[in-house]
Amino acid sequence: MDDRAPALPPWVDLVLTVVMALAAVGTAWAGFQSAKWSGLQAISFADAGAARTESAKASTDAGQDRLKDLVAFTSWTGALQEEIIAGTSPRPAGDYTPNPAELSGFLYERFRPEFRPAFDAWIATQPLVNPDAPATPFEMPEYELEADALAADLVAQAEAATADAHEDNQRSDDYVFMAVILALALFFAGVATRMKTARSQWLLSGAAVVVFIGAAVVILALPKTF
Template structure:
């Protein structure tokens, strides 16, 4: 039979374990609170990411409709100008274009969308009607920029940022859950130490409980916090 069998635990160790158990219980509650808060932030971030993606899809649809409108307007203008040139009502191209409001081509030109007209004018300045090296269409010009396209790209970037933020919040929540498990381990060691039959076991479990608790407390203090 072990000489230490049935030895009573020293009072200072018992007091230390009681303090550790109390603080570990508080730490576990704190970890649970923080985990719930970060999980809430994660849900909000994912919702924001979904909303941004929805808005991005709408902006992309608007860009497609604007591009289609510009394409139809351009092809209609080109067909009208060709008919006018053949009919002799519009002058043959000499490297530039002067819209005639009395002709269909001029009527269409005046009704180009504001985003399309600068690209069209820049394209005309390259003398595309006589210069085969000029860009094929106004849509090849750097001036052709759709605000809805830019907005769609911005919203996609925002959605990706929200998603990344949500993953970070999720990791913080997981970290707090893990620390709650570690604190539960410290509670377990402290509880078992009081029931150990030998002084050696008591000391070992008390030290294990203290080491685990201190390590968990240090990590808890270092983790990001929210209120």
């Protein structure tokens, strides 16, 4: 006695064949996209690492520039103090005029371009006679280092690249997951005709179609790269 389930209608076989073919293509496409997004993730992480390295260099440069300015300012203060004591330079009260013939003037003329605006603004507060004036030019808002700004910009770039890498990684994972779902649709479609009961055949055929359509919709909605 033949207890096999009756064959599925021809149109169901056709649908399952199309599902299997498209699922195979979709699985290959998902694998391709996953590999591409993984590559972009690696590039983004490399960009983030390079930006952080450059940021560290810029921070080091800023520290060195700040140290140069500190040494120059300390030397200027010492030189001016000696000149005031010796009576060769007037005590600055907001109208300091560097005298190239004196050591303080020599040092002033050699201040770094980024330091001089802050120093001039500090002198204008009459720090030697005004107790409310900032203690040093380094507290002035005019004291800005290009290397500091560059370091901050590079850190922002590194953070943005890292965020892109995490996003690329998630997209790669999404495609891997979709490949697994499509493989499940392939499995359902492949075993549907081998079931011994009509109910199992229809159940697995329906599952294959539903799973495939769901995966296809998600894959179409996912971002793509070439």
